[in-house]
Amino acid sequence: MKSFFILFLLIFVLASLAQLLLPWWVVLPLCLGLAAWRGGSARAAFGAGLLGVALSWWLPAAWLNLNGAGLLAGRVATLLPLGGNSWLLVLLSGLLAGLVGGLAALGGAWLRVSK
Amino acid sequence: MLRWLKPVLALLTAVVLAWVLNTKQGDVPPVARLLSPYQGFWQNGESAADFPDQQTLRLPGLHQTVRVRFDDRRVPHIFADNDHDLYYAQGYLTARDRLWQMEFMTRVAAGRISEVVGERALEYDRFQRRMGLPFGAENSLREMLKNDTTRLVLESYSAGVNAYISQLSPREYPFEYKLLDYAPEPWQPLKCALLLKLMAWDLSGRSDDLRLSNILSKYGPDVTRDLFPDFPFRADPVVPDGTPLGFQPLPVPPAPVPFAAAVSGLVPTREPDAELGSNNFAVAGSRTASGRPLLANDPHLQLNLPSIWYQVQLHGPGQNVYGVTIPGAPAVIIGFNAEVAWGVTNVGGDVLDWYQLKFKDARRREYWHAGRWKPVRRVVERIAVRGRPDRLDTVLYTHHGPVVYDQNETVFNKQTPVRHALRWTAHDAAGANEVLAFVKLNRARNYQDYDRALRTYASPAQNFIFASRSGDVAIRPNGLFPLKYAEQGKFILDGSDPRQDWQGWIPMSQTPRVLNPARGYVSSANQHSAGPGYPYYLGWDYAPWDRAHRINGQLARMRRATADTLRELQNDDLGLNAQLMLPWMLANLPAAVATGATAAPATAATTTPATSEASARRLLARWDYHYSAEAVGATLFELWYQELVRRLWEDDFGKQATGLEMRLPARDRTNQLLLSEPRSPWIDDRRTPQRETTPDLLTTSLQFALDSLTRKFGPLGPKWAWANQKSTDINHLAQLPGFGHQDVVCGGSPGSVNATGPRNGPSWRMVVDLATPVRAYGIFPGGQSGNPASAYYDDMLESWRTGRLDELVFLQAADENHPRLQAAWRLEK
Structure with missing residues (x-):
């Protein structure tokens, strides 16, 4: 549990910082590296990658949804189509990025075991 | 080995997923x-x-500091100390609000959409290039850069746009760039010229020459003359009959023997939108409360978001002007200053003709003209296609113009005849400089300035209306008009006969015009430019007289008019066609229908109960011909009349019945036939053995209308409201769901002064009171911002929908106090 929590926090903080400057897919090598270095069980690594990266999207997206981008998010949520629900869009887009993070972390954890 | 499999699989999945999510996949x-x-x-x-x-x-x-004030509609009021900075700031601020739109529209014009969306736009791009829009834009740009004023204006404006683009990082790109996954490219003066050509295409790029030639060949000259006359039965031309000419006309070229063009069986896939149009009107001081003229203008275009127009105030040396601009083009297009106001509506004159060509052989290197073979100029168009190699397309140019389609391959707009050269004023640039005309209008102080400004305005031809504080009102259908013999270009022309070439131009000083007519008002609504007394042939197919006649009727009754009187006229929704035709339709509808006793056998299985026919008749008889949002009579009449016309002509001119591509006679001619030629052979449906009469047509078409409306809305009731049937949509330019407004509840109809239809309508409503100081009002169905995240994307829509206007904030100085001003910016070098 502890290893999950540390990995999750590391991923969340570093992914948030890295994405300020780098493309979003930087979460892939980041999660891979962090999980290979610190990862616990495969399940914990996947969860930490998924939630850490998702949170790195959920927080800023939720903030922006409340501060200036809500109207546009509603339109994009109509376009996609998600029935115009911008919070559903926040949730799903975070999960999408989280899935990449989770898979990368899973790979990292398995890599660590296989060494 | 196997232990590596799991991590590698997981990583591979992650990488593939990341790649998929990071890459544009098709659309x-x-x-x-x-x-x-x-x-x-x-x-x-x-x-x-x-x-x-x-x-x-x-x-x-x-060069110097520019000051900008923004009002509560986010209209920039720009104060600059030199012309360079003024147009630079206009370019910068317009791009700040509308970059994606202005760049996308230039791509639409230039045929460069494939570069963004891939192969599916290829035929569209080819068509734009073969129509010669970029060709016309380059010709036009060459002239505009020769002139010192317009070179400065265009280059400064472009520099301002580029200043904005160069500030942007990808995360700041407007939304649509991110959605379509591309980046803005540097702006050039050519793009301004392309936008002008796109306007020319929208407003003068339609042609029925092919259809008329087919009609001529099927029915002969007598029928064609009878059903497609050059002048309508009901007319109220822009320049009223009896207006003195004031010039000695040039001799008109002699008409050669009519040419029998080859019949072409092409099928149109994209019909011209006959209802694009506009109104403008001005009343002299004798009819206004202030004793000074009033002027109004509402151009009807396709209603889109971001809005077609962008409001701006430009204050610089020698000018202080307010009005709407086309995002991507400098200067104000429709507007006012402290001394004058002006506006435009489209002229339906025929400035686009097709010449049937005779090539020497299948290689199409030479064509026959004036008794000899002349070389074809071949121009290779390179079309960039996203994700594919560039596509090359060779376009043939004759002295007439480009051959839009030279072989039978996929034809995008099948209205375009095969193996014909296009002759179109949008390609002609000698002496033309539209931007100069607008720059001069922006600075105009009196009628003489207006007169001088219009001399370089060529295409698309517009009815320029004008009013000045000093008391003048004027209008002139202005533009480059070929000097034609009667009916030249009504049909396909012979490309080998030099007598059928365009022989020259109507001098700019001899276009139709009227200044301060005794009646105390001037107006236009896309109707015929001038009466039969005008010495030159301009064309035959103009908008019906309805809007113009209603406007003139209302103007003639105006006493002590105010800006609000003109605003009310802009929102007038009386349908003159209904007023003319409905009493006749009801009177000639057999009584049997009202009791439900008979219906045509084909529709006997109708689901409509007979009572609804009786109530429909009662309802129509009570309808006041106003196309208000809730009017059920409007819904019923429109569909009934439309169906009546279809049933009248379909057997004679419809593609299915005749196998030929033709068009229907104009509404004016159709009404004349229905009202006064009850025994006309055209009324009979030639596909049936029995002989149909107008009462038969009226019965079956009413039955059809009732059936289809019942299917759509249920039993006759408030759901049949006109707004529901008309269903006005304002869509995002890229047709993005969620980014427009569907089913806007508003009155008006294509044939009434408030010409709001399903997709087109008043794209800008402006009223100017030329009192001292000048007061002006305006609204458009959208907002200043092109950003769909902004509250200013569509903040004006509700006022527009309900027919209200904003008072326009017209400042005299940069530091003026005004309660509606919200921001003050400084632009410094």
Whole structure:
């Protein structure tokens, strides 16, 4: 549990910082590296990658949804189509990025075991 | 080995997923890049902090400091000390609000959409290029750069746009760039010229020459003359009959023997939108409360978001002008200053003709003209296609113009005849400079300035209306008009006969015009430019007289008019066609229908109960011909009349019945036939053995209308309201669901002064009171911002829908106090 929590926090903080400057897919090598270095069980690594990266999207997206981008998010949520629900869009887009993070972390954890 | 399999599989999945989410897949945007809160659309949000009340922007290239005030509609009021800075700031601020739209429209004009969306736009791009829009734009640009004023204006404006583009990082790109996954490219003066040509295409790029030639060949000259006359039965021309000419006309070229063009069986896939049009009117001081003229204008275009127009005030040396601009083009197009106001509506004159060509052989290197073979100029168009190699397309140019389609391959707009050369004023540039005309109008102080400004305005021809504080009102259908013999270009022309070439131009000083007519008003609504007394042939197919006649009728009754009187006229929804035809339709509808006793056998299985026919008749008889949002009579009449016309002509001119591509006679001629030629052979449906009469047509078409409306809305009731049937939609330019407004509840109809239809309508309504000081009012169905995240994307829509106008904030000085001003920016070098 502890290893999950540390990995999750590391991923969340570093992914948030890295994405300020780098493309979003930087979460892939980041999660891979962090999980290979610190990862616990495969399940914990996947969860930490998924939630850490998702949170790195959920927080800023939720903030922006409340501060200036809500109207546009509603339109994009109509376009996609998600029935115009911008919070559903926040949730799903975070999960999408989280899935990449989770898979990368899973790979990292398995890599660590296989060494 | 096996222990590596799991991590490698997991990573592979992650990499593939990341790649998929990061890449545009067909029409699906790069999802993760679009949705990332760090780079994606979330960054396009607009909060109060994004638009500070005070700020100083550093812009390289400015010569002096420019001050900008923004009012509560986010209209920029630009104060510059020199022309360069003025147009630079216009370019910069327009791009700030509308970059994607202005760049996308130039791509539409230039035939460069494939570069963005891939192969599916290829035929569209080919068509734009073969129609010669970029060709016309380059010709036009060459002339505009020769002139010192317009070179400065275009280059400064472009520099301002580029100053904005160069500030942007990808995360700041407007939303649509992220969605479609491409980047803005540097602006050039050519793009301004392309936008003008796109306007020319929208407003003068339609032609029925092919259809008329087919009609001529099927029915002969007598029928054609009878059903497609050059002048309507009911007319109220822009320049009223009896207006003195004031010039000695040039001799008109002699008409050669009519040419029997080859019949062509092409099928149109994209019908011209006959209802694009506009109104403008001005009343002299004798009819106004202030004793000074009033002027109004509402151009009817396709209603889109971001809005077609962008409001701006330009204050610089020798000018202080307010009005609407086309995003991507400098200067004000429709507007006013302290001394004058002006506006435009489209002229339906025939400035686009087709010449049937005779090539020497299948290689199409030479064509026959004036008794010899002349060389064809071959121009290779290179079309960039996203994700594919460039596509090359060779376009043949004759002295007439480009051959839009030279072989039978996929034809995009099948209205375009095969193996014909296009002759179109949008390609002619000698002496033309539309931007100069607008720059001069912006600075005009009196009628003489207006007169001088219009001399270089060529295409698309417009009815320029004018009023001045000093008391003049004037209008002139202005533009480049070929000097034609009667009916030249009504049909396909012979491309080998030099007598059928365009022989020259109607001098700019001899276009139809009227200044201060005794009746005390001037107006236009796309109807015929002049009466039969005008010495030149301009064309035959103009908008019906309805709007013009209603406007003139109302203007003639105006006493002590105010800006609000003109606003009410802009919102007038009386349908003159209904007023003319409905009493006759009801009177000639057999009584049997009202009791439900008989219906045509084909519709005997109708689901409509007979009572609804009786109530429909009662309802129509009570209808006041106003196309208000809730009018059920309007819904019923429109469909009944439309169906009546279809049933009248379909057997004679319809593609299915005749196998030929033809058009229907104009509404004016149709009405004349219905009202006064009850025994006309055209009324009979030639596909049936029995002989049909108008009462038969009226019965079956009413039955059809009732059936289809019942299917659509249920039993006759409030759901049949006109707004529901008309269903006005204002869509995003890229047709994005969620980014427009569907089923806007508003009155009006294509044939009434408030010409709001399903997709087209008043794209800008303006009323100017030329009192001292000048007061002006305006609205458009959208907002100043092109950013769909902004509250200013569509904040004016509700006022527009309900027929209200904003008072326009017209400042005299940069530091003026005004309660509606919200921000003051400084642009410094």
